Amino acid sequence: MPIDPDFFHAQGYVQLSESIDTALADRLRAAVDAIQARASRMSEAERARLVFERDLPDRRCSELQSQAVADAIFIIGEPCTFDPAFDALLRCPAIRDAARTLLASDALVVHFMNVTIKHPRFGRSIGWHRDFPNDYMCPASSRFVRLMLCLDGMEDAMGATRFLPGSHVMPDEEALREKREGSRPRPSEDAGVLLHCAAGALVAIHPKVLHGGGGNRSDRMRRNVVLQVGLASDPLVTTEREGVTGRPLR
Template sequence: MRSEPERWRADYARDGYLVVEDCLDKETLTALRAGVDRIVDDPDSLPAHLRAHVQLEREYVRPDVAEDRDVTRLGRAVRLVMELPVFEPVFAELIRYEPLLDVLQALFGSTEFHFHNYKCVNKAPGASGAFVWHRDLPYLYHSTPNLLTAMLCLDDMTEDNGATVVLPGSHLLADETVAVGDQDIREDDLPPDLERRTVTCPAGSAVIFHVNLLHGGGANTSTTPRRNVIGIWAGPDTYPTGAARYAYQGLYPRSVDPARQRQLRMALGDSASDAGLGVGLSRPRAAAGTG
């Protein structure tokens, strides 16, 4: 991964998103793909406490959308896996994956950002539901809107496989004008003057979004899966106000506060190898040159 903190900040400020290629090294990418496949290949064989975090594509059908009416075509395809870090250590360890932390630190301009949750959006070939335009902020419930979405692409994102589509610049609105209804926006209600851009990028890329950015994703019409691991991160002094809490929420993987550093070590172990994860998942921190 190239360290380009100035480019990262400029893209994020102007467009509301940025793409960082090669954020995931090969070994990490391989380990994450294998971990996701172990979940989605046969969700019904998971123990009940893990199966509860898996949602099938058929649970998302919209009867008003023609291609959603044939539910049988969706089979047992998995759409969403919440709470990834409780499934396997490889996902918990991703909370302190140094290349991603370099980007987050540059964007937050601080070491005191913290983890909210990790989920996986899985688009099985030929079995993905309707496109839903939305912003992420309305369902995050925090004391400030200083949050961002970090999407780690386990597969190439292409036009064919349902790459995320964004409206660059749509994040530039006052936070208080973001409506609860922005979790599902009708096509006719989108700002007419903004370009629609399909975010295509190679597997291993990180796509980082401002939580006010309008975005959505189409169906996967290719013959291979499209898997994204998606993290939400909160900036300094930004706290949850809703009732929900997630596994390992509130870990501060770059904090300079010894109490927070101790919390991280107690939660995840001293290093990736302590957690039995082998090499490659935790590396010496690259110089990000950030403030």
């Protein structure tokens, strides 16, 4: 079944019918586990690419939970520097075809990649937000897409992503003003559509759709690889760069 760009542009997200190779998904899960396993032994430069649960604000957890968190990673930045499996993901046909179809262009570049982890029982929630405008790796317009590879699938108890369908239908100027004035809508935690998907599913996210997700209350890991792709003709206006930034998506 082909990608449904009409659903994406109407709703602000879409689960893609194409997926990545099973062997590659297994490699990526193993890579994430290996990065987590050696987090406490990494060099200072390597650890600088990681965001740890314990370093984030508003943890408000008990002493026992704090000990459990230990070196639990929330975000792995620049995962290609840790394992070549993430480079292989950039060459995946499903990634390329989805970005080409949804952005209606062959001249595409990668902005960044990361892995977001919600650990069993204490993985944190992510509040409602838009990806445009963003303080990190953002072009001048919203003509880009985030592709999310759900390595473990998503269910409600795992902190699955929720979307507020249609919330992206607004001019870029309005989204910029909303960010500037701090007037972002704050729907209830159970608003919108909760996305359930199987392990290995690919989800495309419009940069202006409101989305977020609860904490991981389950006994399962929730590891998602997030890849941002934009037009080669629409350069980033923010200053940050990663090793993959500007790499053509071929």
